[in-house]
Amino acid sequence: MTSIAIHLYPHEIQFASMIARQRNDKPARVNKRFTPDADDEYIDLLGALAEIGFAKYMRMGIDIQKRAGGDNGIDFEGNGFTVQIKARDEKRYSHPDLLCRIDYAKADYFVLAGVVYSSDLPACTVNLYGWTTNEQLVGGDRINLGYGERYIARQEDLNTDWDFIRWLISF
Helix, strand or coil: CCCEEEEECHHHHHHHHHHHHHHCCCCCCECCCCCCCCEHHHHHHHHHHHHHHHHHHHCCCCCCCCCCCCCCCCCEEECCEEEEEEEEECCCCCCCCEEEEHHHCCCCEEEEEEEECCCCCCCEEEEEEEEEEHHHHHCCEEEECCCCEEEEECHHHCECCHHHHHHHHCC
């Protein structure tokens, strides 16, 4: 599947790092449930990079507020619609699929963003693979990788009409 590559530069990576630190103000710990070599701040960094990449492509702002308990499964809102960005680390997953915790499937739309990031490099790439609706995700397949059941939307089954998503959430 062809993705849309969004390049992030040092100042955008620094901004994502700031967001990740704000979201993860507890001491970093290794999250052994599903990422044995990544701490919580790194996971939050991938999410922030993915959100910034999506926002850059859509030409919109991002929500940097810190909330107790997280964002409740909503990353972007507009025109009464909600979008959740699902980030996947492309160093770990060369062909990522969209995964969502069963109790986190609250948005109207879900976007799969693969993140190519290394702290050794001055830039980062966010690959936007596609999107799906809540109805398609919840009505589709489930998978359990050993840390709880998740909805799964396979990359090749995702929609790629980005103009539709841009129209939905435009302000």
